[in-house]
Amino acid sequence: MNKRIITAALACLSFLSGCAADVSTPHEKLSFWIVPDLHFLSESLYDENSASFQYILSTNDGKMIEQMPEILEALKTEALAQHPDLILFPGDLTFNGEYQSLLDLRECLREIQSAGIKVLVIPGNHDIAYPSACDLSGDEPITTKNISQNDFTETMKEFGYENSISHADDSFSYTFEVSDDLWITALDANTEKAPGSLTEETLAWAEKQLNYSSKHKIRVITMTHQNILKQNELLYQGFIVNNAGTAAKILKQYGVTLNLSGHSHLQHTAVSGTLKDICTESSALYPLGFGIISVDADHRGMTYTKQLFDVSQTEAEKRLNETLNRQIMPFLKEKDIPQEKAEAMAAFASEVNLACFTGSLSDSSSYEKSEEWKYWQQYAGDSFWYLYLQQILQETAQPDSL
Numbered sequence: 001m002n003k004r005i006i007t008a009a010l011a012c013l014s015f016l017s018g019c020a021a022d023v024s025t026p027h028e029k030l031s032f033w034i035v036p037d038l039h040f041l042s043e044s045l046y047d048e049n050s051a052s053f054q055y056i057l058s059t060n061d062g063k064m065i066e067q068m069p070e071i072l073e074a075l076k077t078e079a080l081a082q083h084p085d086l087i088l089f090p091g092d093l094t095f096n097g098e099y100q101s102l103l104d105l106r107e108c109l110r111e112i113q114s115a116g117i118k119v120l121v122i123p124g125n126h127d128i129a130y131p132s133a134c135d136l137s138g139d140e141p142i143t144t145k146n147i148s149q150n151d152f153t154e155t156m157k158e159f160g161y162e163n164s165i166s167h168a169d170d171s172f173s174y175t176f177e178v179s180d181d182l183w184i185t186a187l188d189a190n191t192e193k194a195p196g197s198l199t200e201e202t203l204a205w206a207e208k209q210l211n212y213s214s215k216h217k218i219r220v221i222t223m224t225h226q227n228i229l230k231q232n233e234l235l236y237q238g239f240i241v242n243n244a245g246t247a248a249k250i251l252k253q254y255g256v257t258l259n260l261s262g263h264s265h266l267q268h269t270a271v272s273g274t275l276k277d278i279c280t281e282s283s284a285l286y287p288l289g290f291g292i293i294s295v296d297a298d299h300r301g302m303t304y305t306k307q308l309f310d311v312s313q314t315e316a317e318k319r320l321n322e323t324l325n326r327q328i329m330p331f332l333k334e335k336d337i338p339q340e341k342a343e344a345m346a347a348f349a350s351e352v353n354l355a356c357f358t359g360s361l362s363d364s365s366s367y368e369k370s371e372e373w374k375y376w377q378q379y380a381g382d383s384f385w386y387l388y389l390q391q392i393l394q395e396t397a398q399p400d401s402l
C-alpha cells in the first residue's frame with residue numbers, strides 16, 4: 001500500500017491530480033515548501049554545557065536542537081534566494097512547547113514573510129499546553145511558560161489564519177486561497193479540548209469548505225500535523241490523527257487527493273485509494289532538509305522533491321545513528337547472543353531504520369540476503385524489533401505506486 005519516497009538531494013516523484021481545474025486563464029507555476037517539526041528551542045532557554053541540556057541531548061531522538069539557529073538561517077537564505085510562493089510549517093514549531101521559543105521563531109518567520117513569501121503554520125501536539133516546557137540553562141530543568149491555544153492563535157495568527165478566506169471557530173484550522181482554483185486547508189487536531197483529534201465542529205467546518213470547493217472545481221491540498229493515513233503498519237498509534245478514518249473519508253468524498261503532514265519524523269508516503277498523505281521528515285533530524293511541492297502552470301500536475309540543507313549533515317547522521325543504537329542495544333543484550341553478532345545485528349537494524357526514517361531504502365534485497373538478517377531470524381525472530389524490520393524490508397520491495 002505504501003512506498004517510500006527516495007530521498008536524495010533532489011529525488012523526484014510526480015503524480016497527476018485527479019481533480020480537474022476548470023479555469024481558462026493561465027497561471028504561474030507555483031512552489032510550496034514543507035518544513036515540519038522544527039522543534040525550535042529558544043537560545044535563551046538552554047546552555048549547551050548545562051547538565052539538564054546534556055541530559056536532554058543524550059535521551060532525545062536525534063534532533064539537532066543546538067544547530068537549529070544555523071538551520072533556520074540556512075532556510076531563510078535558501079528561501080530568499082529561491083523565493084517559493086509559500087512555506088508550510090505543519091506543527092511542532094517548538095521543542096517542548098515553550099512560549100519563548102514561539103516568540104523567537106515568529107521573528108524568523110516574519111523575516112521570511114516580509115520578503116513576500118507567504119508563511120502558513122498550524123500547531124503540533126508539542127505546541128499547545130505541553131507539560132514539559134522547560135528552561136535547560138542549569139543543572140536541573142526549570143518549568144517555563146508554555147503555550148495555551150489562545151497564546152498560539154495570538155502569536156501566530158499572521159501566518160495563514162488571519163488572512164484566510166475562512167477559519168474554524170474552535171481550532172487553528174483555516175483555508176488559504178492560493179489562487180482561484182487552488183486552496184490550502186490547514187486542519188488543526190491539537191486543541192486544548194481534544195488533543196490529537198479533529199473536533200466535530202472543525203470537521204463540520206472542513207466539510208462545508210470542501211463541499212464548496214468541489215462544487216466550484218477548486219483543488220484543495222490539506223495540511224495536518226499528525227498523519228491522516230498510517231505511515232507504518234506496526235507503529236501508527238499516536239502518529240495518526242485519532243479520528244483519521246473519519247477525516248480521510250471526508251477528504252476522499254470531496255476529491256482531496258493530497259494531504260501534507262509531519263509528526264512521525266520519517267519520510268514516507270501513504271496511499272489509500274485516491275488519497276495520498278506525504279509525511280515529510282522533521283527538519284531537525286538527519287538528513288536536515290524540507291519538502292518541495294512544485295505545481296504546474298495549469299495547477300493539475302505536481303511533483304514532490306526534497307532539498308537538503310548544506311549544514312551539520314555529518315553530525316546529524318552520527319547523532320541519529322547513536323540514537324537508534326541506544327534504542328536497540330539494550331534489547332539485544334537481554335538475549336543470549338554472542339557479542340560480535342549482537343553488534344552486527346544492532347548495526348544492521350540502525351542502517352535499516354535510518355533508511356526508513358530518511359526514505360532512502362529503495363531496494364531491500366541485499367539486506368534480506370545478508371548474514372545480519374539471518375542472525376535476526378535466528379536469535380530474535382519472534383520479537384517486535386524483528387517484525388518491525390521485516391515490515392520495512394517487505395514494504396520497500398513493493399512496486400512504486402506513485
Ligand SMILES: [Fe+2]
Pocket residue numbers: 092124125126225263264
Ligand atoms: Fe508531533
